[in-house]
Amino acid sequence: KQEVTQIPAALSVPEGENLVLNCSFTDSAIYNLQWFRQDPGKGLTSLLLIQSSQREQTSGRLNASLDKSSGRSTLYIAASQPGDSATYLCAVLYNAGNMLTFGGGTRLMVKP
Amino acid sequence: EAQVTQNPRYLITVTGKKLTVTCSQNMNHEYMSWYRQDPGLGLRQIYYSMNVEVTDKGDVPEGYKVSRKEKRNFPLILESPSPNQTSLYFCASSLRRSAEGNEQFFGPGTRLTVL
Numbered sequence: 497k498q499e500v501t502q503i504p505a506a507l508s509v510p511e512g513e514n515l516v517l518n519c520s521f522t523d524s525a526i527y528n529l530q531w532f533r534q535d536p537g538k539g540l541t542s543l544l545l546i547q548s549s550q551r552e553q554t555s556g557r558l559n560a561s562l563d564k565s566s567g568r569s570t571l572y573i574a575a576s577q578p579g580d581s582a583t584y585l586c587a588v589l590y591n592a593g594n595m596l597t598f599g600g601g602t603r604l605m606v607k608p
Numbered sequence: 609e610a611q612v613t614q615n616p617r618y619l620i621t622v623t624g625k626k627l628t629v630t631c632s633q634n635m636n637h638e639y640m641s642w643y644r645q646d647p648g649l650g651l652r653q654i655y656y657s658m659n660v661e662v663t664d665k666g667d668v669p670e671g672y673k674v675s676r677k678e679k680r681n682f683p684l685i686l687e688s689p690s691p692n693q694t695s696l697y698f699c700a701s702s703l704r705r706s707a708e709g710n711e712q713f714f715g716p717g718t719r720l721t722v723l
Contacts, residue, residue: 530712539698540714585651589712594639594658594702595666596712598651 631699
């Protein structure tokens with residue numbers, strides 16, 4: 497069964513710092529990987545989708561990479577801001593039921 | 609605005625009282641699904657639907673029912689809710705999957721408490 501792990505579970509950084517969130521998965525036969533942001537008590541906002549044939553995707557200050565062979569993805573956030581404070585979730589799609597398997601999330605706090 | 613909507617957003621009920629959580633999307637998506645989110649367990653899929661009248665179980669379907677009579681709607685039914693179904697519920701949708709899969713969009717969540 498696919499397992500998705502995110503490290504670290506929590507991260508606190510000063511404003512302006514560049515940071516990397518990590519996601520690893522056990523089964524490399526994935527269709528895609530998606531990064532989400534979740535604010536406390538709120539829904540999931542899709543940030544980036546990386547197809548299995550792609551190596552990276554970029555959106556503004558966010559860059560996500562995918563290395564299927566090693567079962568890893570990273571989310572790079574440049575010049576972090578207090579508004580980036582949230583929980584970041586990665587999820588992989590690997591079965592026919594369109595079911596996403598989620599990691600436990602990284603809770604990010606960016607201090608002014 | 610393209611979105612997935614859920615109602616109600618918050619619900620407190622008692623054990624055994626049937627309830628329905630509605631989900632609707634306006635993006636003409638074929639795929640819809642329900643997840644629950646619990647502390648320490650993360651997000652887990654309950655049921656999914658590949659199209660109208662096509663539904664199947666996810667990882668944790670026990671105690672839930674779904675129906676897909678229209679493309680835009682995918683209600684989640686709890687026939688006899690129990691306290692262990694207290695959770696945060698999310699509906700999600702995406703286009704019919706291409707060879708590699710499409711981006712999934714999530715609703716705002718429904719916080720359910722069963723007393």
